[in-house]
Amino acid sequence: DIQMTQSPSSLSASVGDRVTITCRASQGIRNDLGWFQQKPGKAPKRLIYTASSLQSGVPSRFSGSGSETEFTLTISSLQPEDFATYYCLQHNSFPQAFGQGTKLEIK
């Protein structure tokens, strides 16, 4: 099974900051990775698919990059509504696997 290691597990940042979250796969997964945002009490929402494609309706300050075993989610300029928990998901092979999550908090 492919394991996803996400870092950091938590992050404090300020409005306007640039932040990067990383996911590492235990083996190559091409670009079969998505990024999801979850706010408290809400269902997850996909931000990025196939590692770097922006989901329709998602602000352009979100971007994704990487392939095979290393992937990043970057938020170019944090907005108040971006404080949430972020997860990566590999869908290259079953069982699909989420990373452990990164909680992004206000500094």
Added chain:
Amino acid sequence: EVQLVESGGGLVKPGGSLRLSCAASGFAFSKYSMNWVRQAPGKGLEWVSSITSSSTYINYADSVRGRFTISRDDAKNSLYLQMNSLRAEDTALYYCAGPLSGGPDYWGQGTLVTVSS
């Protein structure tokens, strides 16, 4: 408007069974793979099971294989999860979700399953 509405959660004793349902509306349900994803209280997301269109391929997480069964009824625009031999560690909010790999991003609001004596 796209909607996924889960139902069937509740309190069940260890070893018991529950059947979750997800009613879909507002999109071409039969065209898409569907998934169940769960989240234990205060924990992260865990993929549980997937079923492709026409039920061609079905997959399960190791943690539920042999105990859970996913199915769909395209005539009723509904997704199901039959959960048997429930354990305390199955306690979670269960989300019905559309395709996770790309395309439209559809999620329900979840139904809570609590396994406790």
